[in-house]
Amino acid sequence: xxxxxxxxxxxxxxxxxxxxxxxxxxxxxxxxxxxxxxxxxxxxxxxxxxxxxxxxxxxxxxxxxxxxxxxxxxxxxxxxxxxxxxxxxxxxxxx
Numbered sequence: 001x002x003x004x005x006x007x008x009x010x011x012x013x014x015x016x017x018x019x020x021x022x023x024x025x026x027x028x029x030x031x032x033x034x035x036x037x038x039x040x041x042x043x044x045x046x047x048x049x050x051x052x053x054x055x056x057x058x059x060x061x062x063x064x065x066x067x068x069x070x071x072x073x074x075x076x077x078x079x080x081x082x083x084x085x086x087x088x089x090x091x092x093x094x095x
Contacts, residue, residue: 003063007072010060014053014079021049021083025090053083 028042057076064072 003067004069007060007064007067007069010056010063011072011075011079014057014060014076017049017053017056018079018083021046021053022086024049025086029090050083053079 024042024045028039028046032039057080060072061076063069064076
């Protein structure tokens with residue numbers, strides 16, 4: 001398998017993880033927001049998704065640096081910045 005195919009697959013997987021995490025976050029904190037009932041299983045799922053995202057995005061970034069694929073060197077950190085800004089936004093809302 002060519003390295004571009006591997007990097008593209010990792011990028012699509014990371015994008016899927018980000019969208020899945022965003023969907024779970026919106027459902028947990030905005031749609032079904034209940035102050036008295038804190039859904040621990042959704043928080044565990046978000047933690048699992050974040051750890052999996054961190055592993056796959058760092059693997060993609062290292063592979064793109066090793067094989068000098070400049071397009072993917074820009075894409076993987078962009079996803080990491082999006083997740084970081086989303087976490088700062090969530091921290092600002094929920095304290």
